[in-house]
């Protein structure tokens with residue numbers, strides 16, 4: 001079983017949802033990112049999503065865009081991000097890591113080599129924002145050969161017919177973008193989730209993570225009452241910017257407690 | 268779907284929106300349903316005579332088509348070689364070819380029931396053209412424009428505002444066209460239900476490169492007919508400047524299957540091809556994915572997109588439409604570079620010999636013919652797309668010539 005599947009299987013037994021916090025690699029420097037990864041794992045993160053900085057993140061809001069540019073300024077490269085993962089893996093072999101980013105740096109690296117190197121470094125899954133199923137044939141075989149999950153975004157605008165197509169070739173979990181918009185701008189309500197999540201459940205057995213606009217422990221709790229995981233990104237980046245990495249870890253702890261306060265009905 | 272016959276260069280893209288290996292639909296899932304909806308709406312309108320009729324009406328009575336074909340006698344004589352013809356797109360309403368595409372897209376938006384229009388702009392020509400058609404049809408319009416471009420294209424910013432558009436300065440990156448496009452895409456994702464995105468050049472995710480090209484091919488189709496009337500034959504060379512590539516593909520497309528017509532696209536070489544300050548994505552870039560399509564891009568070793576540079580805001584883009592990438596790879600079109608200072612020279616030459624102040628964009632094509640026309644025979648014909656007028660550029664040019672206005 002993959003690390004990601006293992007985590008979700010364990011949580012199902014525990015009867016709770018997962019917390020997936022986000023770290024933009026090298027924001028504002030490599031040492032901070034490494035400390036955040038380690039600290040998040042120690043403070044209740046079940047899976048960690050790592051942003052691969054890109055100059056033109058067209059699906060992200062201003063917060064993640066700015067974080068990416070700071071990362072690039074600090075010298076982030078794709079190779080550097082994999083190095084960061086490798087160093088984290090040296091002391092943590094159980095927390096799944098998912099890389100999120102855009103296609104061009106991966107193309108530039110070379111898709112087959114990237115999949116080999118990412119798997120070797122200890123990456124578990126990839127979210128490539130600008131790679132819809134229509135174009136995904138360029139990575140599916142290499143990802144599979146290296147046991148990397150391809151995690152896809154699903155939007156409220158994704159029709160039922162399209163949902164099938166998006167789910168085909170998806171693995172690990174699905175990432176439900178709970179609002180139409182860019183990262184970190186609005187929040188989906190409990191009513192939105194109660195309406196949307198059953199539609200996905202009917203179409204897939206994969207765990208469902210909800211992201212875009214989840215900021216507080218209360219919101220994270222609402223999310224995992226309906227779905228299997230809450231992804232929190234922009235709120236943590238804001239905290240890092242305005243306060244410190246210690247404050248980020250404090251927030252992660254609170255989010256993790258929020259998620260743990262919700263018991264799920266046995267699925 | 269697509270009457271795709273591989274033995275014609277005019278039959279692309281294929282069903283996946285690709286020109287060879289270029290193009291495609293590399294967008295987030297949040298955008299994908301929209302792109303597909305747009306494609307089916309476009310297919311329906313393309314085969315609907317009513318749509319064509321409506322388009323023709325506005326092109327004739329509002330834009331002022333057909334635009335004239337002008338024999339540039341004094342410039343030809345000055346250069347002392349080939350016979351030079353200008354396709355006078357600068358005489359269109361709003362002063363550039365951009366309006367051809369905007370009329371087409373807003374008619375499509377209306378058919379799709381969209382009630383709000385967004386656009387990106389570099390030089391402001393596309394922004395002005397979009398604001399114009401929005402005023403014409405009474406639709407609210409938001410134009411994203413890099414903060415740097417807002418500074419250097421003040422007259423067009425003011426024009427857009429006069430036309431009732433909201434102009435949003437984009438501060439991210441270098442504050443130029445690439446950044447404006449990022450923000451326009453973000454707006455679109457957030458407002459999918461009522462908003463139509465009028466892309467200004469033959470780039471972006473499929474079906475935009477095809478759709479924008481189709482709305483611009485009228486340039487070449489008209490010019491071809493006009494030249495047949497004037498000279499009874501096709502040109503030896505057809506030439507245009509390339510930013511994203513819409514005016515060039517609009518001119519070239521009708522000639523793609525004519526092996527005797529040499530096609531030349533002129534990229535902005537800025538401060539020089541090897542200066543790292545240019546916008547020559549075909550000559551100096553390599554293939555990658557940006558803004559929804561696979562195409563030649565200016566990028567570093569890590570696949571990060573680099574800033575482009577050109578004296579002309581309309582050419583200041585690190586990518587290029589995917590059809591040009593393909594035409595470059597199969598060597599059907601030659602792509603050359605012209606520097607800022609060469610373009611400035613040609614700008615002045617055209618003004619003095621023909622009484623036409625050209626846009627800095629097409630001044631790049633003018634500069635290249637200044638190099639090649641003298642080497643050609645007097646019976647040979649160059650067809651140049653004079654894509655826009657230069658009124659918007661007089662402040663920039665004055666500054667470079669050391670004059671303060």
Ligand SMILES: Cc1ncc(COP(=O)(O)O)c(C=O)c1O
Pocket residue numbers: 363364365389390391392393467468469508509510511512513514515580581582626628629654655656
């Ligand atoms: C007059 C003129 N010509 C050319 C261009 C370049 O765009 P494209 O390559 O799409 O024709 C622009 C862009 O703003 C323009 O305003």
